[in-house]
Amino acid sequence: AQTVTQSQPEMSVQEAETVTxxxxxxxSESDYYLFWYKQPPSRQMILVIRQExxxxxxxxxxxxxxNFQKAAKSFSLKISDSQLGDAAMYFCATRGEYGNKLVFGxxxxxxxxx
Amino acid sequence: xxxxxxxxxxxxCKSGTSVxxxxxxxxxxxxTMFWYRQFxxxxxxxxxxxNEGSKATYEQGVEKDKFLINHASLTLSTxxxxxxxxxxxxxYICSAWxxxxxxxxxxxFGPGTRLTxx
Numbered sequence: 001a002q003t004v005t006q007s008q009p010e011m012s013v014q015e016a017e018t019v020t021x022x023x024x025x026x027x028s029e030s031d032y033y034l035f036w037y038k039q040p041p042s043r044q045m046i047l048v049i050r051q052e053x054x055x056x057x058x059x060x061x062x063x064x065x066x067n068f069q070k071a072a073k074s075f076s077l078k079i080s081d082s083q084l085g086d087a088a089m090y091f092c093a094t095r096g097e098y099g100n101k102l103v104f105g106x107x108x109x110x111x112x113x114x
Numbered sequence: 115x116x117x118x119x120x121x122x123x124x125x126x127c128k129s130g131t132s133v134x135x136x137x138x139x140x141x142x143x144x145x146t147m148f149w150y151r152q153f154x155x156x157x158x159x160x161x162x163x164x165n166e167g168s169k170a171t172y173e174q175g176v177e178k179d180k181f182l183i184n185h186a187s188l189t190l191s192t193x194x195x196x197x198x199x200x201x202x203x204x205x206y207i208c209s210a211w212x213x214x215x216x217x218x219x220x221x222x223f224g225p226g227t228r229l230t231x232x
Contacts, residue, residue, distance in 0.1 A: 043205060045158075045223035091157060100146055100211055102221060104157045 002027045004092050006105035013082045015114050020067075021077045023092030023105055031097035034068065034075045039107075040088040048090070051075065079110075087112045116142045118210045120224035127198055127231055135193045135227045137208030143188035144210035148221065149181070152205045164191050198231045205229075 003026045013019035025034065036048040051059045051068050058066050063080045079086055092105040117140040127133045137147055146165050150158040162178075164170040164185035172178045180202075182194040191210075195202055205228050209221040 042225070043152075043207075044225050045207065045209075047220060050220070089155070100221075101148070101160060101163065102209075106157050107155075109155070 002029070002032075002094050002096070002103040004094055004103055004105035006092055006108050008108045009106070010109045010111065012111045012113060013079070013086075015082055015084060015112055017082055018078060018080045019082055019110065021079075021090055021092075021108050021110065023075045023077070025073050025075060025092070025094050025105075027073075027094060027096070029096040033095045033097070034066075035093045035095070035102070036064070036066070036075075036077045037091045037093060037104075038086075038088045039091065040085075045091075049077065082112050084112050084114060086110060116140075116210070116212075116220075116222040118144075118208065118222045118224040120206075120208055120227050122227060123225060124228045125230070127229070129199050129231055130197055132194055132196045133198055133229060135195075135206055135208075135229070137191045137193070137210065137224050139189045139210040139212075139222070142210075142212050142222075144191075144212055145188065146211045147185055147191035148209045148211070149183060149191075149193050150207040150209070152207060152226075154205075158207060161193075195229065198229070200231045203229055203231045 005024045032053045034051045038046045049061045065078045067076045089107045091107045093102045119138045121136045149161045161176045162170045162172045170183035185191040207226045208224045211221045
């Protein structure tokens with residue numbers, strides 16, 4: 001079984017500043033993927049970044065990067081130079097290597113202040 | 115990236131009627147499609163997984179006779195809410211997955227359908 005925990009219901013960040021969203025997970029899979037999804041007010045789910053568990057190097061996509069701590073089962077998302085368009089609900093999710101079901105966390109609402 | 119559409123985007127129906135929501139993968143073949151339900155400010159709750167040409171697999175607690183899912187082709191899945199009641203009002207999201215595609219790790223999400231039952 002897989003579980004994902006996001007302990008921050010809401011976060012705020014000043015425009016141009018950096019914010020980190022937390023995520024911990026539990027899985028019995030030996031190989032798995034981790035994801036961060038963004039859901040803006042339009043409610044369209046957008047993939048922000050993914051991490052293959054077998055890769056030690058932390059994934060990076062422009063202003064978005066992760067801190068993947070496999071032993072601690074932690075997968076935090078760092079957003080640098082925050083922009084107003086980053087305001088959204090962010091979901092952490094995991095999927096097994098051979099499975100196809102995503103397991104989502106409860107989500108974190110990110111507010112960006114100008 | 116791949117595009118998934120949903121139709122309609124919004125629907126209002128009267129209690130006791132049925133409503134069908136379509137999910138289409140526009141530029142790829144989806145071997146598997148997923149249906150989620152989302153309440154305001156909450157996470158996505160997986161309702162069922164459908165594989166083309168076979169019966170859907172429902173998550174625990176989801177009434178399969180109420181939420182009928184059909185995945186008749188590799189590009190189309192439908193969710194029919196039968197005898198809808200106000201408590202079925204919610205945001206329904208589909209996603210599509212191609213197990214053999216170059217991005218086989220990724221599910222592609224539709225824009226969602228807001229269902230209101232009056």
